[in-house]
Amino acid sequence: MKCIGNIYSNQINKGDLPLRYKFLLHVLIQCISNRRAGYDMAGNDLIGLMVALVLNKPFIISKYIFTNIKENMTRTGSRITWNKFWMYPRFLQMIMNVQHPNLPKADNDILKIEPMILQSLRIIKSLAAKRY
Structure with missing residues (x-):
């Protein structure tokens, strides 16, 4: 996987990835991310999920989902x-x-x-x- 952006930041822009990985990240952001706006950036946990899928490595997706549910429940300032x-x-x-x-x-x-x-x-x- 080749990324042209800053990989040391907390989020990666999907535009910095090659086309096939950009599409995979887009699908992951739309389907299982807890984002409500700004669908171009992905956090490190979602990038970890994408890398695990691409490299066929184990990933505890239920932990990721429950963490996102918890974040959504405790989010402040939500309209x-x-x-x-x-x-x-x-x-x-x-x-x-x-x-x-x-x-x-x-x-x-x-x-x-x-x-x-x-x-x-x-x-x-x-x-x-x-x-x-």
Whole structure:
């Protein structure tokens, strides 16, 4: 991974990374970061998660998520206080599903996730080939 910015600061700008790592960092910031604005910078803990993913190293993601939930709960000066408990709802739902496996579920409330089909992968591959 090549970074052209200051790696010794507390945050790294995703614009300082090569394109493939910039996209990965963008996805991580959007999906599991507790940021509410300024989606160009990532903290050292999120960079550590990204490096662990790229290098296939172990990383305790539940600790990262619980730390972010704790920071969100104790954050002062927040204008929007009513949504503090709604951070990482899917992660919390997974915990509740393990602790209470027999909770009733509505059939129309289940999200079915299908893996990418071969045709989708070919389209993505052709788009990537056109870029380079």
